[in-house]
Amino acid sequence: MVGAPTCAMACADTGASQSVRAVPIMTTGLPASPTGRKSPPVPVRVRHVEDIGAYMRRVTLEGDQLRFLPVGQPTGHIKLLLPVNGEVEPTLPTMTAEGPVFPDDRPVPLVRTFTPRRFDPKGETMVVDFVNHPGGATSAWVRAAKSGDRAAVSGTGRGYQADPATKSFVLGGDESALPAVGVLLETLPASASVQVLIEIRDEAARVDLPERRGATIEWIVREPNAPPSQALHRALRGAHIAEDSRVWVATESGAVRAIRKTLIQDRAIAPDRVVTRGYWKVNVSNHRDGDYGHDPD
Numbered sequence: 001m002v003g004a005p006t007c008a009m010a011c012a013d014t015g016a017s018q019s020v021r022a023v024p025i026m027t028t029g030l031p032a033s034p035t036g037r038k039s040p041p042v043p044v045r046v047r048h049v050e051d052i053g054a055y056m057r058r059v060t061l062e063g064d065q066l067r068f069l070p071v072g073q074p075t076g077h078i079k080l081l082l083p084v085n086g087e088v089e090p091t092l093p094t095m096t097a098e099g100p101v102f103p104d105d106r107p108v109p110l111v112r113t114f115t116p117r118r119f120d121p122k123g124e125t126m127v128v129d130f131v132n133h134p135g136g137a138t139s140a141w142v143r144a145a146k147s148g149d150r151a152a153v154s155g156t157g158r159g160y161q162a163d164p165a166t167k168s169f170v171l172g173g174d175e176s177a178l179p180a181v182g183v184l185l186e187t188l189p190a191s192a193s194v195q196v197l198i199e200i201r202d203e204a205a206r207v208d209l210p211e212r213r214g215a216t217i218e219w220i221v222r223e224p225n226a227p228p229s230q231a232l233h234r235a236l237r238g239a240h241i242a243e244d245s246r247v248w249v250a251t252e253s254g255a256v257r258a259i260r261k262t263l264i265q266d267r268a269i270a271p272d273r274v275v276t277r278g279y280w281k282v283n284v285s286n287h288r289d290g291d292y293g294h295d296p297d
Protein backbone atom coordinates (compact mmCIF):
# COMPACT_ATOMS: atom_id res chain seq x y z
CA MET A 1 0.00 0.00 0.00
CA VAL A 2 1.22 3.52 -0.75
CA GLY A 3 1.16 5.80 2.28
CA ALA A 4 0.88 9.58 2.23
CA PRO A 5 4.38 10.91 1.50
CA THR A 6 4.86 12.78 4.75
CA CYS A 7 7.83 10.88 6.19
CA ALA A 8 11.21 12.42 5.42
CA MET A 9 14.22 10.17 4.92
CA ALA A 10 15.57 11.38 8.23
CA CYS A 11 13.20 9.02 10.03
CA ALA A 12 14.69 6.06 8.21
CA ASP A 13 17.60 5.49 10.57
CA THR A 14 16.06 6.64 13.84
CA GLY A 15 14.27 3.37 14.37
CA ALA A 16 11.07 5.39 14.87
CA SER A 17 7.96 3.40 14.05
CA GLN A 18 6.54 4.30 10.67
CA SER A 19 3.28 3.62 8.99
CA VAL A 20 4.29 5.78 6.05
CA ARG A 21 6.43 4.05 3.46
CA ALA A 22 6.72 6.48 0.56
CA VAL A 23 10.26 7.79 1.01
CA PRO A 24 11.94 10.19 -1.39
CA ILE A 25 15.21 8.70 -2.57
CA MET A 26 16.17 11.93 -4.30
CA THR A 27 14.61 14.84 -2.44
CA THR A 28 12.67 17.47 -4.30
CA GLY A 29 14.64 20.43 -5.63
CA LEU A 30 17.11 18.25 -7.46
CA PRO A 31 16.16 15.92 -10.25
CA ALA A 32 17.36 12.37 -9.94
CA SER A 33 19.34 12.72 -13.12
CA PRO A 34 20.09 15.37 -15.72
CA THR A 35 17.02 14.15 -17.57
CA GLY A 36 14.87 14.72 -14.49
CA ARG A 37 13.87 11.06 -14.26
CA LYS A 38 13.86 9.30 -10.91
CA SER A 39 16.32 6.45 -11.06
CA PRO A 40 15.58 3.42 -8.90
CA PRO A 41 18.37 2.38 -6.53
CA VAL A 42 20.49 -0.50 -7.76
CA PRO A 43 22.21 -3.09 -5.55
CA VAL A 44 25.99 -2.91 -5.14
CA ARG A 45 28.70 -4.73 -3.20
CA VAL A 46 31.91 -3.42 -1.71
CA ARG A 47 34.79 -4.54 -3.92
CA HIS A 48 37.66 -2.74 -2.21
CA VAL A 49 38.35 -0.44 0.74
CA GLU A 50 41.44 1.74 1.21
CA ASP A 51 42.46 4.68 3.35
CA ILE A 52 43.53 7.66 1.24
CA GLY A 53 44.23 9.98 4.17
CA ALA A 54 44.04 9.86 7.94
CA TYR A 55 40.30 10.64 7.86
CA MET A 56 39.21 9.65 4.37
CA ARG A 57 38.32 6.14 3.25
CA ARG A 58 37.85 5.19 -0.39
CA VAL A 59 35.28 2.50 -1.14
CA THR A 60 34.98 0.89 -4.57
CA LEU A 61 31.47 -0.40 -5.19
CA GLU A 62 30.54 -2.87 -7.90
CA GLY A 63 27.27 -4.13 -9.30
CA ASP A 64 26.08 -5.19 -12.73
CA GLN A 65 23.10 -2.83 -12.56
CA LEU A 66 25.37 0.23 -12.16
CA ARG A 67 25.42 0.30 -15.95
CA PHE A 68 21.82 1.51 -15.86
CA LEU A 69 22.60 4.68 -13.85
CA PRO A 70 23.17 7.95 -15.75
CA VAL A 71 26.68 9.35 -15.38
CA GLY A 72 25.29 12.84 -14.87
CA GLN A 73 27.24 16.07 -14.53
CA PRO A 74 30.50 16.55 -12.56
CA THR A 75 29.83 16.61 -8.78
CA GLY A 76 26.33 15.21 -9.33
CA HIS A 77 25.46 13.28 -6.20
CA ILE A 78 24.27 9.77 -5.44
CA LYS A 79 22.11 8.43 -2.67
CA LEU A 80 23.76 5.55 -0.81
CA LEU A 81 21.36 3.10 0.83
CA LEU A 82 22.68 0.98 3.67
CA PRO A 83 21.13 -1.92 5.57
CA VAL A 84 19.83 -1.30 9.10
CA ASN A 85 18.73 -3.44 12.06
CA GLY A 86 21.25 -6.20 11.36
CA GLU A 87 19.97 -6.81 7.83
CA VAL A 88 22.56 -7.99 5.32
CA GLU A 89 21.35 -5.84 2.44
CA PRO A 90 19.25 -2.67 2.22
CA THR A 91 15.61 -3.04 1.36
CA LEU A 92 14.96 -1.67 -2.10
CA PRO A 93 11.79 0.27 -2.86
CA THR A 94 9.33 -0.18 -5.67
CA MET A 95 9.20 2.92 -7.85
CA THR A 96 5.65 4.25 -8.20
CA ALA A 97 4.07 7.47 -9.49
CA GLU A 98 3.97 8.63 -5.85
CA GLY A 99 7.69 7.98 -5.40
CA PRO A 100 9.69 5.07 -4.05
CA VAL A 101 7.62 2.77 -1.81
CA PHE A 102 9.16 0.36 0.67
CA PRO A 103 7.53 -2.90 1.70
CA ASP A 104 5.71 -2.68 5.04
CA ASP A 105 7.49 -5.65 6.55
CA ARG A 106 11.13 -4.56 6.03
CA PRO A 107 13.12 -1.73 7.64
CA VAL A 108 13.65 1.41 5.59
CA PRO A 109 17.39 1.68 4.85
CA LEU A 110 19.77 4.38 5.98
CA VAL A 111 20.04 6.91 3.13
CA ARG A 112 22.78 9.53 2.74
CA THR A 113 24.20 11.75 -0.01
CA PHE A 114 27.69 11.35 -1.52
CA THR A 115 29.69 12.29 -4.61
CA PRO A 116 30.91 9.58 -6.97
CA ARG A 117 34.63 10.25 -7.19
CA ARG A 118 34.73 7.97 -10.22
CA PHE A 119 31.90 6.25 -12.00
CA ASP A 120 32.43 3.67 -14.73
CA PRO A 121 29.02 2.34 -15.81
CA LYS A 122 30.57 0.02 -18.42
CA GLY A 123 33.03 -1.37 -15.90
CA GLU A 124 30.14 -1.52 -13.38
CA THR A 125 32.11 0.22 -10.62
CA MET A 126 31.75 3.40 -8.62
CA VAL A 127 34.33 4.92 -6.27
CA VAL A 128 33.16 6.97 -3.28
CA ASP A 129 35.41 8.77 -0.77
CA PHE A 130 33.98 9.07 2.75
CA VAL A 131 35.02 11.47 5.51
CA ASN A 132 35.45 9.69 8.83
CA HIS A 133 33.68 11.94 11.34
CA PRO A 134 32.32 11.29 14.82
CA GLY A 135 28.66 10.32 15.27
CA GLY A 136 27.91 9.45 11.65
CA ALA A 137 25.91 6.33 10.87
CA THR A 138 27.51 6.07 7.44
CA SER A 139 30.92 6.85 8.90
CA ALA A 140 30.45 3.87 11.24
CA TRP A 141 29.47 1.63 8.30
CA VAL A 142 32.51 2.78 6.31
CA ARG A 143 34.90 2.17 9.23
CA ALA A 144 33.75 -1.48 9.29
CA ALA A 145 33.26 -1.91 5.53
CA LYS A 146 34.80 -4.96 3.90
CA SER A 147 34.72 -6.67 0.55
CA GLY A 148 31.31 -8.23 -0.15
CA ASP A 149 29.27 -5.89 2.06
CA ARG A 150 25.97 -4.94 0.45
CA ALA A 151 24.52 -1.49 -0.25
CA ALA A 152 22.52 0.24 -2.98
CA VAL A 153 22.96 3.40 -4.99
CA SER A 154 20.63 5.77 -6.83
CA GLY A 155 21.36 8.87 -8.90
CA THR A 156 23.24 10.59 -10.15
CA GLY A 157 21.79 14.02 -9.38
CA ARG A 158 22.43 17.26 -11.17
CA GLY A 159 25.96 18.62 -10.77
CA TYR A 160 28.13 21.60 -11.72
CA GLN A 161 27.87 22.63 -15.35
CA ALA A 162 31.01 24.70 -15.88
CA ASP A 163 30.89 27.63 -18.28
CA PRO A 164 33.53 26.75 -20.94
CA ALA A 165 34.40 30.44 -21.44
CA THR A 166 35.45 31.00 -17.83
CA LYS A 167 39.16 31.77 -17.45
CA SER A 168 39.48 31.18 -13.70
CA PHE A 169 37.69 29.15 -11.08
CA VAL A 170 37.97 29.35 -7.29
CA LEU A 171 36.98 26.18 -5.42
CA GLY A 172 36.49 26.14 -1.64
CA GLY A 173 35.42 23.46 0.78
CA ASP A 174 36.06 21.25 3.74
CA GLU A 175 36.94 17.56 3.83
CA SER A 176 33.45 16.52 2.63
CA ALA A 177 34.02 18.58 -0.54
CA LEU A 178 37.31 16.85 -1.43
CA PRO A 179 35.68 14.22 -3.70
CA ALA A 180 33.81 16.93 -5.62
CA VAL A 181 36.93 19.10 -5.81
CA GLY A 182 38.83 16.10 -7.23
CA VAL A 183 36.16 15.67 -9.90
CA LEU A 184 36.22 19.40 -10.73
CA LEU A 185 40.01 19.48 -11.04
CA GLU A 186 39.68 16.72 -13.65
CA THR A 187 36.73 18.18 -15.55
CA LEU A 188 36.82 22.00 -15.50
CA PRO A 189 37.77 23.51 -18.88
CA ALA A 190 41.44 22.75 -19.56
CA SER A 191 42.27 26.37 -20.44
CA ALA A 192 41.06 27.74 -17.08
CA SER A 193 43.16 28.36 -13.99
CA VAL A 194 41.87 26.81 -10.77
CA GLN A 195 42.54 28.07 -7.24
CA VAL A 196 41.56 25.58 -4.51
CA LEU A 197 41.18 26.39 -0.80
CA ILE A 198 40.42 23.48 1.53
CA GLU A 199 39.90 23.59 5.27
CA ILE A 200 41.10 20.47 7.08
CA ARG A 201 41.11 19.42 10.74
CA ASP A 202 44.89 18.86 10.75
CA GLU A 203 47.76 18.22 8.36
CA ALA A 204 47.07 14.47 8.30
CA ALA A 205 43.71 15.16 6.63
CA ARG A 206 45.38 16.04 3.33
CA VAL A 207 44.65 13.73 0.42
CA ASP A 208 46.23 13.56 -3.02
CA LEU A 209 44.29 15.69 -5.48
CA PRO A 210 44.60 15.35 -9.26
CA GLU A 211 47.47 17.31 -10.76
CA ARG A 212 46.45 20.01 -13.17
CA ARG A 213 48.37 22.74 -14.97
CA GLY A 214 47.44 26.17 -13.65
CA ALA A 215 45.97 24.85 -10.39
CA THR A 216 47.02 26.01 -6.92
CA ILE A 217 45.94 24.22 -3.75
CA GLU A 218 45.95 25.82 -0.32
CA TRP A 219 45.38 23.61 2.74
CA ILE A 220 44.02 25.61 5.67
CA VAL A 221 44.22 23.93 9.05
CA ARG A 222 41.28 24.69 11.36
CA GLU A 223 42.19 26.19 14.72
CA PRO A 224 41.39 23.97 17.72
CA ASN A 225 37.70 24.35 18.74
CA ALA A 226 36.98 26.84 15.95
CA PRO A 227 33.59 26.49 14.20
CA PRO A 228 33.67 24.59 10.91
CA SER A 229 34.95 26.60 7.95
CA GLN A 230 35.64 29.79 9.89
CA ALA A 231 39.23 29.62 8.59
CA LEU A 232 38.01 28.85 5.06
CA HIS A 233 35.71 31.88 5.28
CA ARG A 234 38.61 34.10 6.33
CA ALA A 235 40.78 32.76 3.51
CA LEU A 236 38.09 33.35 0.89
CA ARG A 237 37.48 36.86 2.22
CA GLY A 238 41.15 37.67 1.60
CA ALA A 239 41.71 35.61 -1.56
CA HIS A 240 42.47 37.21 -4.89
CA ILE A 241 39.34 36.55 -6.93
CA ALA A 242 39.23 38.10 -10.39
CA GLU A 243 36.00 39.84 -11.35
CA ASP A 244 35.29 37.27 -14.04
CA SER A 245 36.08 34.23 -11.87
CA ARG A 246 33.48 31.67 -10.97
CA VAL A 247 33.39 30.42 -7.40
CA TRP A 248 32.19 27.02 -6.10
CA VAL A 249 32.10 26.33 -2.35
CA ALA A 250 30.75 23.32 -0.46
CA THR A 251 30.98 22.95 3.29
CA GLU A 252 28.90 23.04 6.49
CA SER A 253 25.47 24.59 5.98
CA GLY A 254 25.75 27.58 8.37
CA ALA A 255 29.30 28.38 7.26
CA VAL A 256 28.41 28.28 3.59
CA ARG A 257 25.69 30.90 4.11
CA ALA A 258 28.18 33.27 5.74
CA ILE A 259 30.70 32.60 2.95
CA ARG A 260 28.11 33.22 0.23
CA LYS A 261 27.16 36.55 1.82
CA THR A 262 30.81 37.63 1.98
CA LEU A 263 31.46 36.66 -1.64
CA ILE A 264 28.41 38.47 -3.01
CA GLN A 265 28.03 41.45 -0.67
CA ASP A 266 31.60 42.21 0.40
CA ARG A 267 33.58 40.86 -2.55
CA ALA A 268 30.93 42.03 -5.06
CA ILE A 269 31.02 38.80 -7.07
CA ALA A 270 27.90 38.47 -9.23
CA PRO A 271 25.49 35.94 -7.66
CA ASP A 272 25.29 33.99 -10.92
CA ARG A 273 29.05 33.36 -10.65
CA VAL A 274 28.79 31.84 -7.18
CA VAL A 275 27.64 28.27 -6.49
CA THR A 276 27.40 27.28 -2.83
CA ARG A 277 26.36 23.94 -1.32
CA GLY A 278 25.61 23.03 2.27
CA TYR A 279 26.97 19.47 2.40
CA TRP A 280 26.23 18.80 6.08
CA LYS A 281 24.92 20.66 9.09
CA VAL A 282 26.21 20.76 12.66
CA ASN A 283 24.11 18.52 14.94
CA VAL A 284 21.84 17.42 12.09
CA SER A 285 21.73 13.87 10.83
CA ASN A 286 20.98 13.37 7.13
CA HIS A 287 21.07 17.05 6.17
CA ARG A 288 19.03 17.68 3.01
CA ASP A 289 20.82 17.36 -0.33
CA GLY A 290 19.26 20.44 -1.92
CA ASP A 291 20.95 23.04 0.30
CA TYR A 292 22.29 25.77 -1.97
CA GLY A 293 23.16 28.13 0.86
CA HIS A 294 20.69 30.81 -0.30
CA ASP A 295 17.79 30.56 2.11
CA PRO A 296 17.73 30.60 5.93
CA ASP A 297 18.20 26.97 7.04
Ligand SMILES: Cc1cc2nc3c(=O)[nH]c(=O)nc-3n(C[C@H](O)[C@H](O)[C@H](O)COP(=O)(O)OP(=O)(O)OC[C@H]3O[C@@H](n4cnc5c(N)ncnc54)[C@H](O)[C@@H]3O)c2cc1C
Pocket: 077, 112, 113, 114, 115, 116, 129, 130, 131, 132, 133, 134, 135, 136, 137, 138, 139, 140, 175, 176, 177, 179, 180, 277, 278, 279, 280, 281, 282, 283, 284, 285, 286, 287, 288, 289, 290
Ligand atom coordinates in the same frame (compact mmCIF):
# COMPACT_ATOMS: atom_id res chain seq x y z
C1 LIG B 1 25.59 16.87 -2.75
C2 LIG B 1 26.40 16.30 -1.58
C3 LIG B 1 27.55 15.57 -1.82
C4 LIG B 1 28.29 15.05 -0.74
N1 LIG B 1 29.41 14.30 -1.01
C5 LIG B 1 30.12 13.77 0.02
C6 LIG B 1 31.26 12.92 -0.22
O1 LIG B 1 31.58 12.59 -1.38
N2 LIG B 1 31.95 12.43 0.85
C7 LIG B 1 31.56 12.73 2.13
O2 LIG B 1 32.23 12.25 3.07
N3 LIG B 1 30.49 13.49 2.39
C8 LIG B 1 29.76 14.00 1.37
N4 LIG B 1 28.64 14.75 1.64
C9 LIG B 1 28.28 15.00 3.02
C10 LIG B 1 27.51 13.83 3.66
O3 LIG B 1 26.28 13.65 2.99
C11 LIG B 1 27.23 14.15 5.13
O4 LIG B 1 28.44 14.34 5.81
C12 LIG B 1 26.40 13.08 5.81
O5 LIG B 1 25.79 13.68 6.93
C13 LIG B 1 27.22 11.88 6.29
O6 LIG B 1 26.32 10.93 6.83
P1 LIG B 1 26.60 10.17 8.20
O7 LIG B 1 25.56 9.08 8.26
O8 LIG B 1 28.03 9.79 8.32
O9 LIG B 1 26.30 11.26 9.31
P2 LIG B 1 24.83 11.83 9.82
O10 LIG B 1 24.14 10.66 10.48
O11 LIG B 1 24.15 12.43 8.65
O12 LIG B 1 25.26 12.89 10.85
C14 LIG B 1 25.63 12.56 12.20
C15 LIG B 1 26.36 13.73 12.85
O13 LIG B 1 27.59 13.94 12.17
C16 LIG B 1 27.74 15.32 11.81
N5 LIG B 1 28.41 15.36 10.49
C17 LIG B 1 27.91 14.97 9.28
N6 LIG B 1 28.83 15.13 8.32
C18 LIG B 1 29.94 15.64 8.92
C19 LIG B 1 31.22 16.01 8.43
N7 LIG B 1 31.58 15.90 7.13
N8 LIG B 1 32.13 16.49 9.35
C20 LIG B 1 31.83 16.62 10.66
N9 LIG B 1 30.61 16.26 11.18
C21 LIG B 1 29.69 15.78 10.31
C22 LIG B 1 26.31 15.87 11.74
O14 LIG B 1 26.28 17.24 12.03
C23 LIG B 1 25.58 15.04 12.79
O15 LIG B 1 25.70 15.67 14.06
C24 LIG B 1 27.87 15.27 0.59
C25 LIG B 1 26.70 15.99 0.82
C26 LIG B 1 25.96 16.50 -0.24
C27 LIG B 1 24.68 17.27 0.04
